[in-house]
Amino acid sequence: MKEKLQQIKLLSRDPVLLTVIIAILVSLVLFILYPLSKVIIVSVYPKGEFTVDFLAKVVTSWHLRQAFFNSLLMGVLTAVFGSLVGFIFAFTITRTNIPFKKFFNLMAIIPIISPPFIGALAIIMLFGNNGFITSTIFGLSNFKIYGIRGLLFAQIVTFFPVAYITLKGVLESISPTLEDAAMDLGGSRFKVFKRVTLPLAVPGLASAMLILFIETLADFGNPLILAGSRFPILSVQAYLEITGMYNLPKGAALAFALLIPSLTAFFIQKYWVSKKQYVTITGKPTVSSIKLVSPVVKWLLFATVSLFALVIIMIYATIMWGAFVNIWGSDNTFTLRHFYYVFGVGFEAVKDTLIIAGVSTPISGFMGMVIAFLVVRKRFPGKQFMEISSLLSFAVPGTVIGIGYILAFNDYPIMLTGTLSILLLNFIFRYIPVGIQSGIAVLRQVDPSIEEAAIDLGADSRSTFRRVTLPLMIPAFFSGLIYSFVRAMTAISAAIFLVSSKWNLMTVQIMSQVNSGRLGAAAAFSLVLVLIILIAILFIRSLISYRYGKLGGTMLKI
Amino acid sequence: MSVTLKNISKIFKDPDNAAKEFTAVKGVDLDIFEGEMVTFLGPSGCGKTTTLRIISGFEAPTTGEVWISDQMVNNIPPNKRDTSMVFQSYAIFPHLSVAQNIGFGLELKGVKPKEVKKKVEEIIEVMNLQNLYNRRPDQLSGGQQQRVALARAIINRPKVLLFDEPLSNLDAKLRDQMRIEIRRIQQTFGITSIYVTHDQDEAMTVSDRIMVMKDGEVMQIGTPFEIYSRPSNNFVADFIGRVNFLSATVAAVETDSISVEYNGISKHFPSWNGDFKKEETAHIVIRPESLILSKVEKGSPLLLGKIKRSVYLGPTVEYEIEVENRKKPILAVTYNPVEEGFYKNGELVHIDFKPEAAHILPTE
Numbered sequence: 001m002k003e004k005l006q007q008i009k010l011l012s013r014d015p016v017l018l019t020v021i022i023a024i025l026v027s028l029v030l031f032i033l034y035p036l037s038k039v040i041i042v043s044v045y046p047k048g049e050f051t052v053d054f055l056a057k058v059v060t061s062w063h064l065r066q067a068f069f070n071s072l073l074m075g076v077l078t079a080v081f082g083s084l085v086g087f088i089f090a091f092t093i094t095r096t097n098i099p100f101k102k103f104f105n106l107m108a109i110i111p112i113i114s115p116p117f118i119g120a121l122a123i124i125m126l127f128g129n130n131g132f133i134t135s136t137i138f139g140l141s142n143f144k145i146y147g148i149r150g151l152l153f154a155q156i157v158t159f160f161p162v163a164y165i166t167l168k169g170v171l172e173s174i175s176p177t178l179e180d181a182a183m184d185l186g187g188s189r190f191k192v193f194k195r196v197t198l199p200l201a202v203p204g205l206a207s208a209m210l211i212l213f214i215e216t217l218a219d220f221g222n223p224l225i226l227a228g229s230r231f232p233i234l235s236v237q238a239y240l241e242i243t244g245m246y247n248l249p250k251g252a253a254l255a256f257a258l259l260i261p262s263l264t265a266f267f268i269q270k271y272w273v274s275k276k277q278y279v280t281i282t283g284k285p286t287v288s289s290i291k292l293v294s295p296v297v298k299w300l301l302f303a304t305v306s307l308f309a310l311v312i313i314m315i316y317a318t319i320m321w322g323a324f325v326n327i328w329g330s331d332n333t334f335t336l337r338h339f340y341y342v343f344g345v346g347f348e349a350v351k352d353t354l355i356i357a358g359v360s361t362p363i364s365g366f367m368g369m370v371i372a373f374l375v376v377r378k379r380f381p382g383k384q385f386m387e388i389s390s391l392l393s394f395a396v397p398g399t400v401i402g403i404g405y406i407l408a409f410n411d412y413p414i415m416l417t418g419t420l421s422i423l424l425l426n427f428i429f430r431y432i433p434v435g436i437q438s439g440i441a442v443l444r445q446v447d448p449s450i451e452e453a454a455i456d457l458g459a460d461s462r463s464t465f466r467r468v469t470l471p472l473m474i475p476a477f478f479s480g481l482i483y484s485f486v487r488a489m490t491a492i493s494a495a496i497f498l499v500s501s502k503w504n505l506m507t508v509q510i511m512s513q514v515n516s517g518r519l520g521a522a523a524a525f526s527l528v529l530v531l532i533i534l535i536a537i538l539f540i541r542s543l544i545s546y547r548y549g550k551l552g553g554t555m556l557k558i
Numbered sequence: 559m560s561v562t563l564k565n566i567s568k569i570f571k572d573p574d575n576a577a578k579e580f581t582a583v584k585g586v587d588l589d590i591f592e593g594e595m596v597t598f599l600g601p602s603g604c605g606k607t608t609t610l611r612i613i614s615g616f617e618a619p620t621t622g623e624v625w626i627s628d629q630m631v632n633n634i635p636p637n638k639r640d641t642s643m644v645f646q647s648y649a650i651f652p653h654l655s656v657a658q659n660i661g662f663g664l665e666l667k668g669v670k671p672k673e674v675k676k677k678v679e680e681i682i683e684v685m686n687l688q689n690l691y692n693r694r695p696d697q698l699s700g701g702q703q704q705r706v707a708l709a710r711a712i713i714n715r716p717k718v719l720l721f722d723e724p725l726s727n728l729d730a731k732l733r734d735q736m737r738i739e740i741r742r743i744q745q746t747f748g749i750t751s752i753y754v755t756h757d758q759d760e761a762m763t764v765s766d767r768i769m770v771m772k773d774g775e776v777m778q779i780g781t782p783f784e785i786y787s788r789p790s791n792n793f794v795a796d797f798i799g800r801v802n803f804l805s806a807t808v809a810a811v812e813t814d815s816i817s818v819e820y821n822g823i824s825k826h827f828p829s830w831n832g833d834f835k836k837e838e839t840a841h842i843v844i845r846p847e848s849l850i851l852s853k854v855e856k857g858s859p860l861l862l863g864k865i866k867r868s869v870y871l872g873p874t875v876e877y878e879i880e881v882e883n884r885k886k887p888i889l890a891v892t893y894n895p896v897e898e899g900f901y902k903n904g905e906l907v908h909i910d911f912k913p914e915a916a917h918i919l920p921t922e
Contacts, residue, residue: 013635447647447649449645449646449647449649450647450649450650450651450652452616452636452643452645452649453643453645453649453650453651453710454651454662455616455635455636455637456614456616456636456637456641456642456643457637457642457662457663457666457710457714458637458638458663458666458667458714459637459666460637463666468651468653471653472652472653
């Protein structure tokens with residue numbers, strides 16, 4: 001307690017810092033915790049009276065119980081298989097000398113810069129009722145892609161890149177000299193893999209699996225398209241309750257149920273698994289000698305990753321093809337009419353998406369940097385609260401956040417429903433963790449005495465941050481910016497609750513095109529979206545390398 | 559400007575467990591005079607860096623007062639204190655050029671760009687950094703970075719210059735050069751300076767006075783000669799250089815000498831520390847290079863020993879000599895071995911020394 005008082009006393013001497021801390025804490029409470037608490041409150045206090053009726057439905061109703069169970073099942077299966085595919089890619093790229101590594105790396109990353117349901121869209125186009133493979137090639141008319149099979153496939157394609165990026169980092173940080181040493185001590189290749197490489201990668205694998213679990217549980221796009229009525233998924237059910245039945249308490253209760261496993265996984269990841277990560281310290285960067293796999297295994301791995309790359313290519317080829325043919329599955333004449341639609345009637349959504357993503361991500365990135373700075377470098381009461389609540393929006397499923405926002409900001413004192421502000425605020429606070437994490441990573445590498453030197457030379461905390469810390473964080477700021485821009489452009493699960501006739505998003509448009517069976521327009525929209533993201537990434541990258549030379553060039557690899 | 563520390567203590571609390579405490583600095587009192595260079599010397603964890611950071615303002619003392627000339631500065635934050643620090647890691651701003659780094663402090667003070675440029679050019683001249691004006695920090699060698707850090711600190715003409723182990727990242731040759739350079743620049747500008755190091759050679763080279771610390775406490779404050787030749791306790795004697803302790807008995811205490819008996823021979827020693835009474839035990843503190851070795855018996859030498867091991871180092875030869883009734887071998891160093899001759903392993907040697915070269919300390 002005395003410690004806290006001393007911290008407050010120290011802060012009061014630095015009014016700028018104190019104001020910033022208070023402003024951030026207030027806005028975190030208002031735009032993250034308040035909407036979440038609203039979800040809980042509305043589900044148990046729907047009309048000012050305490051009731052567990054709505055929550056109980058998750059257990060008593062067969063349909064909802066099934067939805068809860070299905071969501072968990074999908075989460076677990078995607079976590080396991082997605083991480084497996086991610087691991088195969090990461091291992092093949094870091095530990096073998098197969099040809100075309102750059103190409104495979106690209107294939108494993110490209111699904112990230114696409115709307116999360118592009119896989120689902122392609123699957124419907126290939127295997128659906130009018131599917132190219134099922135109907136056109138094999139002439140099947142009753143092939144069932146809706147349900148667990150199709151959904152699992154789409155989820156793996158959508159989320160394995162997340163596991164890939166995590167595991168690639170983990171495998172790259174395991175020094176190959178450890179494997180060399182194990183071989184030198186007489187271990188066979190398989191034994192070295194089993195006894196050295198794999199155990200060192202286990203914490204990373206666990207972490208990747210938990211992240212995939214959280215993301216799958218939160219995902220909304222793929223299940224809405226592919227789950228079908230006989231395989232209910234909780235996030236979709238919550239959406240239907242709210243937008244279809246306008247049953248807010250029940251929707252909130254479902255969101256609440258969704259929140260519990262997500263948060264559990266998040267805290268396991270943050271406080272248990274991430275602490276178990278091994279750090280191998282070596283004096284000099286070591287060159288991988290790539291002896292861990294025999295030629296047979298190498299070509300087996302090559303075949304596996306090629307197969308997956310083929311699937312990815314097929315998905316994108318399907319989308320591209322679909323965007324240019326008249327009617328998917330029946331009329332294959334070339335047309336640009338879907339693009340006329342996107343740039344005509346649909347152009348409002350393109351513009352709105354660009355405005356919302358373009359405005360919210362820099363703000364969110366900057367706030368992320370400030371929070372990272374405060375959390376790593378400053379001592380103040382409420383610091384832990386700031387860190388946890390700002391990272392929370394990573395763990396909370398978008399559906400829950402979206403429902404929380406309409407519950408919280410639909411009424412006095414803060415009436416925001418239908419406005420641009422509600423979308424902006426949602427996006428800003430949703431992607432803060434991206435900035436925080438890249439900011440923290442950079443700050444941990446910056447010697448604290450660099451900032452002390454500035455203070456020592458007479459800088460106060462504001463000019464230290466502005467003139468020393470911030471410039472050092474800029475490359476991280478921009479690479480975080482790319483990532484959160486991509487996420488904002490492709491987001492749907494929270495946004496779908498918040499769009500209005502005045503402010504709409506491309507992802508929501510794509511979704512409604514799919515639902516009304518206009519696959520061509522959906523494909524054209526998706527293609528334009530991916531192109532916009534690619535152009536934005538190239539633009540930010542060249543801006544950085546122009547301004548910061550080699551400092552920026554190497555730091556922006558996704 | 560003078561610096562005064564009055565009863566400075568620092569207790570660190572474990573952030574996870576407030577009950578766990580660690581006392582880094584215990585009741586340090588020190589007066590540093592204007593223009594003086596004082597070194598804080600001690601093993602790692604002795605509190606020397608913490609004391610320095612308390613003076614710079616990066617740590618607040620738990621008790622005690624820090625005075626810079628006639629101002630109590632406890633409540634002045636580090637950016638308002640007129641001290642400049644040279645960091646162990648140099649802490650050069652990686653996004654600024656050499657000139658921008660050096661001019662940073664002046665710029666913050668609102669000095670006009672033209673003036674800043676002129677002063678930066680002046681200091682760059684003094685520091686021999688002429689060709690590096692527009693270089694980026696990652697294009698500098700370790701020694702150059704060190705000079706930039708020093709230039710950045712002294713351009714502000716601070717009241718006090720603080721060095722936090724500034725040479726520990728340099729290789730041995732450069733380190734020897736730089737410590738002479740640092741001393742030269744400090745004396746040229748006449749800035750009161752405090753220098754933290756764990757390297758005693760460095761401390762001997764740069765300091766007017768040395769403060770030896772251990773476990774947060776001051777062990778001795780004195781000139782390099784006092785610290786090395788007249789240590790006030792066994793820790794200092796043992797920590798600085800190498801030493802032989804000979805357990806002896808006090809024979810008589812006189813006004814200007816103390817008579818101590820060792821191995822049946824009584825000698826008068828002119829320097830000692832502590833209150834002694836007759837018949838009390840005492841340590842004769844004698845440095846290896848002060849021992850006189852001889853194959854033949856001259857006068858009545860103190861000891862006879864057998865060479866156990868010898869190491870030839872070029873300018874010197876070091877010997878470990880076994881002596882009867884003593885566990886630890888005696889260390890001796892001879893200079894100019896070609897002239898003085900070598901002793902073979904197993905050879906018997908007579909050992910003696912002049913009382914003026916030794917110092918008497920209590921055994922505890």
